[in-house]
Amino acid sequence: MSTSDKFARLSALKPVRSAAPLAEPSNEPMQGDEVTQLLGGLCQKTKYGQHLTIRNWYSSPEFSEPAPAALDLLTRNKDETLSRKTRAALENPERWLFLDTETTGLAGGTGTYAFLTGIAWWDAGGLQVEQFFMRDFTEEHSVLCELAARIAERPVLVTYNGKTFDWPLLESRFTMTRRIPAPKLAAHLDLLHPARALWKLRLGSVRLTDLERQVLDAERLGWRREDDVASALIPQFYFDYLRGGSAAPLAGVVRHNQMDLRGLAALFGKINTLLSTEVLAETDGRDLFGLSRFLHRRGESPKAEKICVKALEAGLPAEHRQQASRDLALMAKRRGDHAAAAELWKSLLQGNQSAIEACEQLAIYFERREKNIELAAEYVQLGLAKLRSGGQRLRDPFAEARILRRENSLLRRLARLEQRLATSRPQLQPERSTAATAGRLL
């Protein structure tokens, strides 16, 4: 069959996009110099060729001295303690490097490239930003060579989602060169996780741009992202440019990356302050509750409890109010104030979130502290009644299994309590209407 016929109907060759490229392809491929000029950079020569380096210094955000208390909270990890070497690197802000990449996709894997890698560090009271751009795939090794040298100087990485995305991607790129080893990091602070813990309750989304607007007060800093490029379009801008399209949209990508780096540094400043000051400026209950939970999870119970109380005072939506009461109850129990915990559990009996847990906790309380076995048994009965009445048939097998486990644990507890009751007062009727029980306890 003829060649053209052979290829005409292959679905594997179906053109990628039917729409016109985002940028008109120019007839003349753009000269290297034009791109350099357009993006405002310099051609950098390295051992492995050349690439474009774009340097800028910004006065904002200002330098924020990493506070030991904040660092401690940010790096606390159940499984391991920091080595002295790591700690020393972390405590020296001159060893810090903010990093953010612009890539040809989000899928990861060996076919995704970081075509623009931005790094930044504090310098002269402001932020020095450096960006490495590969004008074609042939320049990748040169970019990586330069990046490796920078990381060797400043091996503490600070990123936003970099633990999951940027750094594994770059590691993969280094591996693919087979000649430039991936630089060793002294530490890696990924601010996504603390940011999520602190602001997700209020903001819902914790994209860096949302944080800039709502947490970092971008207006005051005079930051604008009005002409910011949409992240989703970035890979296509680069592909279009590679195929001879205009490089103009890439100038927007370079700006976007600069803003992300500045936002990242500013975000660190914000978190740094929040975690290291005693007097909080926060007034939103949800922010306070987020902070309380962040501290609670890291074992800072006294502080967490104080802030949790503040959060309740500041006002929380109903669902979070119940969570906050539950946290407070657990913390009260932990420090041995069982009566206070019991009061909090009682307040949760009517709720829809922790009522069953509250029943169980109250049963434990009455059994162990008040030695009131009968009441303890009644709380277990109430818990069972709630568990069963809430039995809208769940399709999720995991949820069903969870409910089943819970039911079994309640039943075991009930059996044990009833046995204790039977030995002390054999005449007791174990069967008691749950409705009556519920009426008495609520």
Next chain:
Amino acid sequence: MGDSLAVRQVLEHTKLAQGPEVLLEKTNAKARAALEALAARDHNGEVLTAVRHFPAREAQWAEFSEWVNADLCAAYGAKGIARLYSHQAAAAEAVHAKKNIVIVTPTASGKTLCYNLPVLHQVLENPDTRALYLFPTKALAQDQLAELHDLNTRLENRFGVFTYDGDTPGDARRAIRERGHIVLTNPDMLHTGILPHHTKWTRLFENLKYIVIDELHTYRGVFGSHLCNVLRRLQRIAKFYGSTPQFICCSATIANPGELASRLIENKVEVLSANGAPAGEKTFVFYNPPVVNKALGIRRSYINESARVAQEFLKHEMQTMVFSNSRLQTEVLLTYLQRANSQQPGQPESIRGYRGGYLPNERREIERGIRDGKIRGIVSTSALELGIDVGSLDSVVMAGYPGTIAATWQRAGRAGRRSGSSCAVMVASSSPLDQYIVRNPDYFFGNTPEHAYIQPDNLEILLNHLKCAAFELPIEATEKMGEADLPELLPKLADAGYLHRAGDFYHWTQEAYPADTVSLRSVTSDNFIIVDITGEPRVIGEVDFPSALTFLHEKAIYLHGGQQYHVEHMDFKERKAYVKEVDSDYYTDAVKYTQVRVLEGANSERISPGGENLWHVRTHGDVLVRSQVVGFKKIKFFTHENIGDGKLELPENEMHTTAYWMTLERGLVESLPFSVSERQSGMFGLLHAMASVATLLLMCDGRDLGTAIGERPPAAGSGESEFAPVRYEEMASGKMKEFFEPNLYLYDAYPGGIGFSEPLFRAHDLLIEKTRELIAGCECEDGCPSCVGPAGDLVPRAKEAALAILGRVCA
């Protein structure tokens, strides 16, 4: 000895090579009683069409070679393996001599030792060694894991062995990449999960010494063509990390294991086919359900008959495994057998089902139950066909021919794995394949004619893997990949926007991840999604483009997982079909026009076997197939009455593919003493039967081959004017325009062809010979679904006409 009359009849009927005494002496009492009971049903010798006895075979022993690591010898010794079977020793030697090998052995011959021994030896000698094991299913990998764990315990956990598949939890993956000396996975996971992330597997790829491909024979047709390309990518990545792995393949018995293996790995392969394992004696029986309507060729339900046969074995206290070919049938058989063997109070259920979809723990529990004998009867789909170790059973019953000789032997191998006497019974359905097999036992019991073919350079498949390869590692402009013409293909992919050339390399320039859209089980990624809108919309399946036109048109009844669905709406542009659950008493059959145009003949031969100037021609080459679904019929279940029609306007589907065809020249056609419509109907019937036989020879599914008839073009490649559509009914009933020199086409039903046409061209003589056996051996009068097609569709003397044509084309 007092032979029963029934057994004597059976033995006479099947002309057993050995005398009846041999059979009766060697088959133990229980098996004999059960076989006698079966024979008692066979009043006129038409039911048990074959009873073959296979005597026990002694083991051929060999010692462990002195190079084998002493601890490994000791570990095997502790398992009770002090000596090797001869084929195991030969395999170990060949691997040790750095050869690529394919081991061809029946079920239960200890083939896993053939690869575990040399691989583990190397791992123990050099702990950097890494090996990748590929199994076609996850369940098989799990089974191998258990075996390797056992060895590892005896070796004080000196090596790491893990399965890596879709079920592997995320947090375990890192450990597997670092510490897995042996990683057990499947081709799909290798394709989407490992190769595109090879930088995370540096340790493995830098030290990859062995690739084990088990159940090699399953990689044929589309799946095999894909695997070949996945292996090309794997070898490319290995090379990048500086390793050149050696291949160890295992295959069930097929005619061309060496050819298949060397095509898959694109390298020289040594075939080891001697088998030194012992075998218990076995009786293999073919069971054809009795005819209830001779004229229409209708037989008793093979499902019910299978249940009866199984019940006979169970009654005689023989542990029995029943295989069915679908989930639905599994449930039916299970219900029947559970009813017949009601559970004893306080005892666990003695009859169990086993199929994909059961949870892993349940499966393990069933496997244990079979091994320790608590489960007396087990009804399974093909899930238990491949090497999962459940110990030996006394008997196996197959409800329907499993589709290939290789699979049939694998299933039969479940009975009497190690020693003792066992029975295997294959109960035939009324499909042409089944009927051919039971009526021609020599085809089955002789040297297998089954070949496995692949076509890795099918453009659609190749291009998709080129994309994946570029994603994994930029492709150098001068690189080679099989026979493919990369300098031509790479710029095409660049033009379409997938790749970009920078310097000497082509790089991937897409956000998407190409492996995700390439399924190893189909040719194109152009699929229709089936959405069930009975309740909350949910996706229930996916169907490739050509099948979608036939099965998912509006108002079609679509069967999925035993449930019927009515197609409410077909969104052609979005490639979606919306269906609702229904319970109807009919199914639909699409009315399709098909036309084939010859583009180019690759090879051709004119033949006149009997002289007398009666010529026919065999050809293979490239064709263009155009088809269009123009309507559908509603057919009532059971009675097959046509209860309504509908018209459809669907776009024409066109594909380039490869075909084999037979041309009947004018002289031959005119010599047939039949009317025009009888001749035409006969040709149609002949093609129907040829397609059935072709699927046997090619080990393929009926859907893999398309059929069509057309007038022979005046000269190859210029037949536009003769490009007339042919409609099934018209053809069958001989009502269409007369053909003077018809071409009977069997084409590959995949764009680009999947490698069936050239082998069919080569096997032309065998194909028509076996087709004649099929039609001549059928007991129906005027045609039936088992030979030339249902009598109702054909004109009365069509079967005769088909045989007359065959008389003129067979030597």
